[in-house]
Amino acid sequence: MEKMTEQQFRTIGNMLRKRSLWMLHYCTGCGSMELPAVGTSRYDMERFGVVPYITPRQADILLVTGYVNTKTLRRIVTVYEQMLDPKYVVGFGSCPINGGVYWDSYAVIKQLDRYIPVDLYIAGCMPRPEAIITGFMHLMELIDKGKATGYKRYKENLEYYKENQRKVLE
């Protein structure tokens, strides 16, 4: 019975939590160009409670827009570790998935998921605002079902992620 109520409590918590996602956009590449369109009058992501916020402490989503080179990876890891649980990472565009057009660059990392846990990818080069909003809706669905557990994975597999980060950064 006690377990049941705890489960219900968590479900209600997820249900409410998913409607208020504060986003920290780490604009590394060209992807940031699509975000003003998503945020302003035409597509208005505030309808779903997604609002850009300023500091890592306040944010829930880390949005990595575009390619990540080794220099910015260090900052991304710092920012990610400063955020408070539960936190989610969204890889935006094709660059965080497989390097995109920088697939053979020596300075760009190819898979973001090897360095910090990514909960959701929005594919495309560039994804249109509709795709971004669909992506956020999908993230809300994952949070509602309790499947967006990237922050837990990072804690459990800290050695793996730190090892990969060390290989690139040192």
Add this chain to the structure above:
Amino acid sequence: MVKNILIAIGLPLLAFGIGISFMGFKRKIGARIQRRYGPPFHQPLLDIIKLLSKKSDISHGIIYDLGPMIALGASILTIFFIPIPGLKLLTGSADVIALLYIMVIGSLGMGLGAGESANPNSSIGIARALTLMFGYDLPFVIVIISVLLKYHTTNLYAITQAQAGGHWAMWVLPLSAIVGFIVIYGAMGEHPFDVVTAPHEVATGPMAEYGGKHLGLLFIDHAFHVYIELALFVDLFMGGASNIGWFYVKMFVLFLIIVFFDEVLPRFRIDDAVRFYWRWPTIIALTSLIIVLIGG
């Protein structure tokens, strides 16, 4: 006794409800002015629930933890000094003067907490907050003095009673009311005086290092703050109200005008803001004070 306990619990809840509804209205109206659909009306409540249900939290020391609580406690104390229709809790003599002092404690609590976090943005934000308070307190005190002189009392409840029957202080002292209206913008941190939390300059200022439950408390404090500023203006200049519904309507009309200006104005620099406050509102407030002194 039981009634007092009920009031002590009920009044902050009522203030929170009113404040949070205005925060919801603000986001919705702001969105409509920008031709957006806007978030749901209860979005600020969802934000607070989300912040309070964050699983991990960070602390930079005891004062950092106490800062939001001092601010929240000061806000709750202030609420008991402001008469609402049908209730006059803690209204003795000279409560307006006590109110002036208590309203400062919230900013100081936030200043202590943010100072502890050692974030440069927080420090700049707090310096700005205290400087801005220095700016708007001068005209505000002059306005309060002219209202007190006009009604020959320092009791806020007596002031609202004296305005009964449509003789609002707004019509009797129009210049003071205008200055009071301008002071609200600074006290609430709305445009053009939102230098304290300016997100693009100082990364939300004092709140830069706060997150999770601390930030949730600060949001609740903000809801109280919205209620306090509006209720104080309604009591001082719009004659209070005979029932709570009418009180809410008056606050809503006032808030609507504030939001309309807030959404279309840009931001002052901090030095410009203080210079503005010490020039035009102060001159107008002094003129009003002289008129009260001559005309009686």
